[in-house]
Amino acid sequence: MLERYLHALSLADPGEEDPAVTRERLRDRFPKGATRRMTQLGLLIGAALDDLVPRYDDAVVYATQYGETRALEGYLDSFPAASPTLFQTSIHPSAVQQAMITRQQPVGEFFPMTGRGHLVAQAVQTSLLSPAPRVLLCGGEERGTWLLTRGVASDRTFAFAVALTAEPGGALGRVALRPEDGTGGATEFSLPDFFEALKARQALDRPVGPGARLILDWT
């Protein structure tokens, strides 16, 4: 069984807050002038990561199904005069890069992941397989506009970051993946579901992917 201990947790659940309001609210969390071109997801992920004080030898695992939706919408709308800025910020994994570049924060491993029903299982597995002393597992979505009306964007905005180490002392909880035979029923477990479990500090012991059971304990 793969496992690590959860030592820090940061959550952002701004509801339907407008991106401009988020930018103003979080402006002081970033270097002066840096937030002007940041996306809402970049701001939220950046603030969540900042709470965990990233270090050079951390590994960062980033999970999102849709990524930088608003930048993508803006970039698509900019044609035929394509916007170079929106092109850059629409590319996965821009949200984490926006935050870490503004802080000039290098990191060895960075695993940006995407998916749907098994994304949580895969991101947790990637975190637990990392040899780095500390893994920052982060993720989130931003609410779309015209892509949402077409069913290809998130309907809510949220972000989270957790710090995972091998050290049990002083931990807030434990995250583990246990192999199983895959006959345990429905296995899909979405990123918003995981966010809600973190927010409620809900204990989990359930299938989350093919042959994988997620265990989340709180102390």
Add this chain to the structure above:
Amino acid sequence: MLPAAAVRLEAAGCITGLGDTAATHAALLRGERALALSPVLGAEGGELVPLALGGGRNLDETAPPNWLPLVQRLAAAIPADEWGSPTRPVFVTSSNFGVGSLYAFRRGGDPGHLAYGTPSLCVEWLARQLGWGSTVTTLSHACVSAHLGLTLAARALHAGLAERALVFSFDFISPFVTGGFHALKILNAGFPAPYADRPTGSIGLGDGAGFAVLSRDRGEFTISAQSLYNEMHHFTANRADGAGFAACLGPVQAAASGRRLWLKGHGTGTLEAGRLESAALAAAFPEAPLVSWKGSLGHSLGSCGVVELALAVESIRTGRAPGTVGGVAPCFTPQVALESFSTAGHDGVVCTSNAFGGAHAAFLLTHA
């Protein structure tokens, strides 16, 4: 950075604007260039820029995407197995997935494109087309994406979570991405000349897809010292001191000590990155010839790491590595090989890729 444990490479293959692995390798040896000047926005026109499309494909998106037959042709070369089962996981990597479909929808209004527009929809559709199960992990880190798949697959194998792993990488260009690079002004009317010391830099963009089958103990080749590093200095530029390149190459340099190497670099044709990359490689491996194939194939983005791995394997098998097609003297360093050369005097190749955000990836490929 801690390097991933070594794994064996059972099989690798690719498809490019020049055809399958063997056809691409042979054409590169002949110095052929897949890139051709084409309107940057396809049917909507625009400046003529160097693009390399596979199999006579049109840049304009269709629904379903017109690159499916190319992927199916490539997939037919993958050794048969229960891919996508828990012990045979698939690691899919791409930068663009089907995002060109969102462009097609926004420009033309046909909702049929939406079924392929997000990474998850695109990969789920692809998995159905190729008959994979549901153990499919998807990674997307721009032009180092393929390396992340190789690294994660190696870790799954060593943790005993997999007995065999398939890394499948693809990126097919569309007006979405050609328009973006054109807006950044690095995709322009000039053909790329990787590592050439010239006044203006330029890249080409090309279709690419590839696969690698990894296991712990079977296969003719070994992939070791997989290394990753992220500068997080600037979205589209590297630190001027080249420290990011050196940080990534360090573990590979240590693992390759005493070997007679050649280098398959990233080499897109941009000036500053090419200068820094070639200098870092020359400092780490001063005796090793350096090649890039993107002057012919174009930059195949998130797939380039696996596409070029397959071509490196083909070079070792056939005994001859293509030179830097499209490159011209003077080059940034004397190690840049413009002509093809025999691999007989070498016992390893270092493969590198770089990406937006100052992301770096590298590994060592040797005979098992």
